[in-house]
Amino acid sequence: MLRVHEIFYSIQGESTFAGVPCVFVRLTGCNLRCRWCDTTYAFTQGQCMTLDDIEKQVDSYQCKTVEITGGEPMCQRQEAVLLMARLLAKGYTVLLETNGSLPLEDVPHGVHRIIDLKPPKSGQPHDVALWKTYAEHWRDTDQIKCVVCDRADFDWCIEKLNHYGAIGRIPVLFSPVWGECDPQALVAWICDAHAPIRLNFQIHKIIWDPDTRGV
Numbered sequence: 001m002l003r004v005h006e007i008f009y010s011i012q013g014e015s016t017f018a019g020v021p022c023v024f025v026r027l028t029g030c031n032l033r034c035r036w037c038d039t040t041y042a043f044t045q046g047q048c049m050t051l052d053d054i055e056k057q058v059d060s061y062q063c064k065t066v067e068i069t070g071g072e073p074m075c076q077r078q079e080a081v082l083l084m085a086r087l088l089a090k091g092y093t094v095l096l097e098t099n100g101s102l103p104l105e106d107v108p109h110g111v112h113r114i115i116d117l118k119p120p121k122s123g124q125p126h127d128v129a130l131w132k133t134y135a136e137h138w139r140d141t142d143q144i145k146c147v148v149c150d151r152a153d154f155d156w157c158i159e160k161l162n163h164y165g166a167i168g169r170i171p172v173l174f175s176p177v178w179g180e181c182d183p184q185a186l187v188a189w190i191c192d193a194h195a196p197i198r199l200n201f202q203i204h205k206i207i208w209d210p211d212t213r214g215v
């Protein structure tokens with residue numbers, strides 16, 4: 001059983017898959033409290049669902065890309081891993097959006113792990129030992145997402161990403177904190193870095209009202 005906050009069908013918004021139609025399985029609960037979190041509603045509530053029922057609902061949208069998100073999906077690690085394995089076996093392209101604060105080694109190979117690197121102004125500590133472990137086992141299907149609010153956060157991320165051998169190895173995407181970071185400034189920092197990194201936007205916030213859920 002998994003505690004599920006919502007399952008919905010929309011477009012992927014925050015990764016190299018941005019713009020692709022995608023089914024989202026949003027699991028309840030998170031172990032972090034980022035200062036700019038926009039899914040605090042997923043910290044609690046939701047309903048317990050069997051893997052069979054989740055699969056049935058995912059199948060009903062007739063879309064072969066599915067993202068397991070939260071909250072933090074790896075807070076329900078054992079069952080979340082089983083769900084990903086089952087969806088992969090059915091031929092789905094499976095994405096996992098995770099906050100980069102929990103072990104990821106048992107995520108099935110083939111799952112696209114979208115791992116957040118939380119900079120200092122997120123208010124959440126960076127687990128050096130855990131990131132060292134990630135860095136020893138980068139997979140071709142991994143990518144890293146950094147949401148930054150200022151130049152200091154950006155520079156901190158670049159330094160860590162170089163340290164962990166991520167830049168040039170796997171895709172690295174930078175997003176501005178909505179309403180706090182000037183996107184034009186972020187573009188300038190990205191250009192200044194002269195590195196294989198890219199701009200990323202929370203595109204659902206541009207398309208819909210920023211507070212709209214289930215999109």
Ligand code: SF4
Nearest residue numbers: 030032034037071099
């Ligand atoms: S990890 Fe994600 S869901 Fe959890 S507090 Fe941070 S932004 Fe919110």
